[in-house]
Amino acid sequence: MASNFVDVARIVIKAGKGGDGAVSFHREKFVAAGGPDGGDGGRGGNVVFVADDNLSTLMDFRYKRKYAAAPGENGSGSRCTGKNAPDLVIRVPRGTVIRDAASGLVMADISGDEPVVVARGGKGGWGNTHFASPTRQIPRFAKPGLPGEEFEVRLELKLIADVGLIGFPNVGKSTLISAISAAKPKIANYHFTTLTPVLGVVRVGPEASFVAADIPGLIEGASEGVGLGHDFLRHVERCRLLLHVVDVSGCEGRDPKEDFERINQELVNFSAELAQRPQIVLGNKCDIATPEQVAEFRAYIEGQGLVFLPISAATRQGLDGLPGLVYGRLKDLPPVQVYEPEFVRDTTPADPRAFxxxxxxxxxxxxxxxxxxxxxxxxxxxxxxxxxxxxxxxxxxxxxxxxxxxxxxxxxxxxxxxxxxxxxx
CATH class of the missing domain: 3.30.300.350 (GTP-binding protein OBG, C-terminal domain)
Known part of the structure; x- marks a missing residue:
């Protein structure tokens, strides 16, 4: 089953070169020796990233890998400065993290509404007007524009959701998110029905809501790239609260305790910080589980100091109080994580005449x-x-x-x- 969801891409971005300064001399009737009047070049275009809520994948970057901004306009006579080039605006899904491909350091997190300049255009060169002096009255040279910044960058889409639904495949996460939100994921009775993360807005009151993400099912070894988990674990990183969905009925022949421990171990293997994220454990399919199965699993979860809620996503049993429980928990948690830039340009003034x-x-x-x-x-x-x-x-x-x-x-x-x-x- 193919998926057209792309959440990682590598591209090359290049800001525009500055325009060249002009070599020009004033020419006017009855004016002798008008002198140099070459204007400066314009600034090259920046490469700017902007969040676009109409985009949900990085698919476009699979087909186009190089993005270059326009150069600045060259200077001209009569001391006319060349026009600055327009910025190249690249639209990405909200939540895209931009890393320097060479170092892996974060350059920008496109989570807000403000445009972010990632590669800066080069400055325009000086025209020959700047080089006139009492001993050099006819300078026939000017400065060319400086090159713009160029980077190979890695784009990583990390969904922005307050709550992430995690658990093994086929435990009912898609059914749950469709029951508590307006999201309509594809649902069927086989593993890996969900091939793309699904976001849903859960309404709690007139002005109270939160965003939940149905993360495709994890399996043992997901943090090492087994199954689909490696591709989608990154989407849990921003979530403030995890809803851990477990099939308490064991209808597929698995032990719910082992499932719970294995998924948590995958979180530890992927990110120790992620493993510390607060969890609410949802015992799904309790409508087909025995009371003894539910009671045993409840005792096991609550013995670890976690909140346990028995539910049935298919019959909506236990779902009425879930949004309010989650919203109340979220109010006590810090806001969604935004990645601070780590990549630092070398601003140490280089020797201007190094050779x-x-x-x-x-x-x-x-x-x-x-x-x-x-x-x-x-x-x-x-x-x-x-x-x-x-x-x-x-x-x-x-x-x-x-x-x-x-x-x-x-x-x-x-x-x-x-x-x-x-x-x-």
């Missing part, structure tokens, strides 16, 4: 310096003033001194990014 020098061959040297590459990209290499500015950056940054220290010879080839030139004393 490395490596010798690739006897007469070939590679200078790794992204800031120098950006200067070259925005320069007119055939213009004397541009080359003078570039030479000065090489000298002031210490690149030339390092090449000399490493033994560079005249006419050796120097590589910087995609640029090559000969070293001349």
């Amino acid at each position: 490395t020098v490596e010798q690739e061959d006897e007469h070939v040297w590679r200078v790794d310096a992204p800031w120098l590459e950006r200067i070259l990209e925005g320069s007119d290499v055939e213009d004397y003033e541009s080359l003078q500015y570039f030479q000065r950056q090489l000298g002031e940054s210490g690149v030339l001194d390092e090449l000399v220290r490493r033994g560079v010879q005249e006419d050796d080839t120097i590589k910087i990014g995609e640029f090559e030139f000969d070293y001349v004393f």
